[in-house]
Amino acid sequence: MTARAPSYHDLAGWYDALYDARGKDYDREARALLELAGSRGVAVTSLLDVACGTGRHLASFAGRVDEVAGSDGSADMLTIAAARLGPEVLLHEADLRDFDLGRTFDVVTCLFSSIGHVEDAEELDAAVAAMARHVAPGGMLLVEPWLTPEQVREDGVRDIVTAEQQDGVIARVASSRREGGVLALSFAWAVATPGGVATLEEHLRMPLFTADRYVAAVDRAGLAGEWLDHLDGLAAGRGLLLGRRQP
Ligand SMILES: C[S@@+](CC[C@H](N)C(=O)[O-])C[C@H]1O[C@@H](n2cnc3c(N)ncnc32)[C@H](O)[C@@H]1O
DSSP, X not given: OTTTOTHHHHTHHHHHHHHHHTXXXXXXXXXXXXXXXXXXXXXXXXXXXXXXXXXXXXXXXHXXXXXXXXXXXXXXXXXXXXXXXXXXXXXXXXXXXXXXOSSOEEEEEEOTTGGGOOSSHHHHHHHHHHHHTTEEEEEEEEEOOOOOGGGSOTTOEEEEEEEEETTEEEEEEEEEEEETTEEEEEEEEEEEETTEEEEEEEEEEEEOOOHHHHHHHHHHTTSEEEEESOOTTOTTOSOEEEEEOOO
16 A cells, blocks of 8 residues: 555645545534434444545544544554544554454444445455445445546546645645546645745546445445445535345
């Protein structure tokens, strides 16, 4: 994971500032997800957020759910999450494609398209199976997917975001283009601090799966899969993948 997406390590300290600049409302998203689980009859007393990043959804879940835990592949993101959440919230350094925390939770989430960091359909199935193994009887898996082929603009997207925090400023430019069943993404960051300017480039290839293929991954993992095109409160607008384990 380190080699694939170095920004989740080298620029972890800037992650929150960039999404604050974008106006991402983590609390609203967490509430929408818990309301959905509740509306489907899940009594949520425990929750695991896979690829939790800096722990902002977890901070909202923690005020509403008795026991929350998180996992992520980046120790640097987890350091920020730990500072935010304190010792009550257990955090695990784990690869989402294959992990075993040795217990289950009423709800397992994987949000903001973190699932898109798989190489191919085989890894999608492995990741969904690993998450599904952590869903308790009667519990629910909630995965905010990466883009589907239908959601991708043929001419790609060019994008810039800037942010400021106490020790400096950051700018990120991005360009995406579709290459068959994959979205190729290029990013460049420039960070200005009192020490000077540092730059980082990253190139990702994130596979595009159809809604049916996402649902099939959940079904194969032994849960009942379902796809929602939209959930009010989820800002990315990429839909939502659900999996329900029989009570
Ligand atoms: C777009 S961020 C989302 C973070 C957080 N869920 C949020 O909503 O802000 C993607 C996260 O996935 C993590 N990640 C990427 N590949 C991973 C892998 N193979 N295993 C575990 N975590 C991974 C990154 O470290 C990063 O924290």
